Amino acid sequence: QSALTQPASVSGSPGQSITISCSGTSSDGGSYNFVSWYQQQPGKAPKLMIYGGSKRPSGVSYRFSGSKSGNTASLTISGLQAEDEADYYCCSYVGGSTLALFGGGTKLTVL
Amino acid sequence: QVQLVQSGAEVKKPGASVKVSCKASGYTFSGHYIHWVRQAPGQGLEWMGRINPNSGGTNYAQKFQGRVTMTRDTSISTAYMELSRLRSDDTAVYYCARDPSQIGSSLYYFDSWGQGTLVTVSS
Numbered sequence: 001q002s003a004l005t006q007p008a009s010v011s012g013s014p015g016q017s018i019t020i021s022c023s024g025t026s027s028d029g030g031s032y033n034f035v036s037w038y039q040q041q042p043g044k045a046p047k048l049m050i051y052g053g054s055k056r057p058s059g060v061s062y063r064f065s066g067s068k069s070g071n072t073a074s075l076t077i078s079g080l081q082a083e084d085e086a087d088y089y090c091c092s093y094v095g096g097s098t099l100a101l102f103g104g105g106t107k108l109t110v111l
Numbered sequence: 112q113v114q115l116v117q118s119g120a121e122v123k124k125p126g127a128s129v130k131v132s133c134k135a136s137g138y139t140f141s142g143h144y145i146h147w148v149r150q151a152p153g154q155g156l157e158w159m160g161r162i163n164p165n166s167g168g169t170n171y172a173q174k175f176q177g178r179v180t181m182t183r184d185t186s187i188s189t190a191y192m193e194l195s196r197l198r199s200d201d202t203a204v205y206y207c208a209r210d211p212s213q214i215g216s217s218l219y220y221f222d223s224w225g226q227g228t229l230v231t232v233s234s
Contacts, residue, residue: 003155036220038156045206045224046148046156052218089156093219098158098172100146100219105155 004090006103013111017078020106022090023071034093035073037066039086040105046089050075077108085110113137115145115207115225122231128195131228133207140188141165144210146221147181147192149203159205162190163214197232204229 004024012018022035035053038046048057050066053073063078073092077084090103118132133145146161160171162181169181180193190207205228208221 034219038221040156045227046208046221047224048220048222051220051222057222091156091158091220096173097170097176098174099161099170100158102148102156102158 004092004101004103006088006090006106008104009107009109011109011111012077012080014080014082016080017076018080018108020075020077020088020090020108022073022075022092022103024092024101035066035068036091037064037075038089038091039084040089041086049088080110082110084108113209113223115209115223117205117207117225117228120229120231122233123197125198125232125234127197127232128193129197129230130191130193131205131207131230133190133192133225135188135190135209138209140183141185142214143212144214144217145181145183145190146208146210147179148206148208148221150206150227151200151203154203157203159192161210164190165214194230197230199232202230202232 004022006022010018037050039049040046049064054066065076067074088106094101114136116134121129123129141164144161147159149157159175162169164183171179178195183190207225209223211222212218
């Protein structure tokens with residue numbers, strides 16, 4: 001199975017909002033309820049930002065939110081800050097023998 | 112607090128096997144799935160499989176079936192991932208990660224990650 005589809009890169013200025021899309025979560029047999037998002041800083045392990053499509057773990061800024069439209073899940077970061085610059089990955093349960101798939105990753109640049 | 116500590120970096124020759132460990136602390140080891148995810152240099156994350164630490168039951172990604180074996184030792188709260196018949200494109204950082212949802216009602220997300228283990232495959 002191919003990875004879920006994410007844009008390779010997005011950018012925004014401090015204070016702006018950006019949205020990262022993740023498509024293929026339904027057609028691959030997955031469910032929006034099982035979509036999660038991870039932030040990865042260079043040389044670090046991924047960090048959970050959103051789970052269950054739109055739930056935010058304790059300690060994660062309210063500026064991070066998850067949503068869905070049709071066959072596409074999205075991560076929105078509002079009030080961009082320099083510290084948000086990182087790679088972001090979506091992940092979804094897809095069933096079958098390969099239970100979970102990650103997106104290809106999106107590099108966020110804060111201008 | 113939940114902590115996953117992995118074994119150190121490995122260098123292996125093509126055709127060999129590697130076994131990476133992941134020691135859990137701060138929670139009931141048998142209560143939550145442990146997943147393994149890898150990341151090749153400059154590439155994205157790739158799900159490899161998971162183990163139920165209570166039963167030892169496993170699920171492997173189709174790509175790795177026949178080459179990967181995930182086990183656990185509940186007496187020391189440690190999970191293991193062994194990958195055999197290594198190739199150069201298996202060079203990657205291998206992570207273990209915990210699914211915080213209860214076994215049997217997994218929500219397929221990962222709230223705690225190990226620090227990663229670099230496996231280099233080179234002749």
